[in-house]
Amino acid sequence: MSESTETTVERTPNTLTAAEIAEILPHRYPFALVDRITDYESGKWAKGIKCVTMNEPFFQGHFPGQPVMPGVLILEALAQTGAVALLSLPEYKGKIALFGGVKNARFKQQVTPGDVLELSCEVVEMKGPVGIGKAKATVNGKLACRAELVFAVAE
Numbered sequence: 001m002s003e004s005t006e007t008t009v010e011r012t013p014n015t016l017t018a019a020e021i022a023e024i025l026p027h028r029y030p031f032a033l034v035d036r037i038t039d040y041e042s043g044k045w046a047k048g049i050k051c052v053t054m055n056e057p058f059f060q061g062h063f064p065g066q067p068v069m070p071g072v073l074i075l076e077a078l079a080q081t082g083a084v085a086l087l088s089l090p091e092y093k094g095k096i097a098l099f100g101g102v103k104n105a106r107f108k109q110q111v112t113p114g115d116v117l118e119l120s121c122e123v124v125e126m127k128g129p130v131g132i133g134k135a136k137a138t139v140n141g142k143l144a145c146r147a148e149l150v151f152a153v154a155e
Contacts (some may be wrong), residue, residue, distance in 0.1 A: 013039035016048075016084065024087045026078055026096055030057045033077035034119065034152050037084055045122040048083040054113040069111035075102060075143045078135035082121030082149060086131070092153055100130060100150035108143045115139045121149065129153040 016024070016037035027033070033050055043066050052069055059067040070125040076151035084098035112116055136146040 012129065014041070015039065017149055021084060022153060024084055033073060034080045034082075035086070037081070040088065042085065042087050042088040043122070043123065044085060045082050045083050047118070047120045048084070050080045050117040050119060051084075051113045052111055052113055052117055056113070059113065067113055069117075071105070071107045071145065074111060074137050075105060075135075075147060075149070076119065076149065077117060078119055078121055078145070079133075081119040082123065082133040082135060082151065085121065085123055085133075086151075086153060088151075093151050095155060097151045098154050100152050103132075103148040103150065105145065105147035107145050109139065111137075111139060111144050117144065135139070 014037070018032070018035055021034055022032065023038060025032070034048045037046055037048040037049050054067065056069070058070055058073060059117070062068060062070050074112055079097070079099060086092055087095060116139065118138045119135070121133045123131055123133050125132040131151055133149045133151065135149050137144045
């Protein structure tokens, strides 16, 4: 009986630091909502994280004594994650991605200080500069939000 050896080639994740994200996206504090890209494939998809802390400015008013990350900011974090996938393409360097709409958004659990929001967005359709991304955000593997994001790449 002979032994066979399988060689598995593991793909090394493409990661981006906050400083590298800032070279791709125009967003700055307090609206830069992705702390790190944990992996991405230009033009196709991106995964990232947002470390949610009590120091977030939106917690001052949403809600005093019971801080919850606003759903619209979770959607924005997802959009920024998807924008990294698109704007990392050479032909889109220096451009911006604008919201065109949100479809089928669902919020399944609250996001609170101390949570690590895991973000993913896959570009599923492109027609010229307009496209759709399927996005989801999780905390500890549990779904917090999912949505389809409509976007347009602009100058």
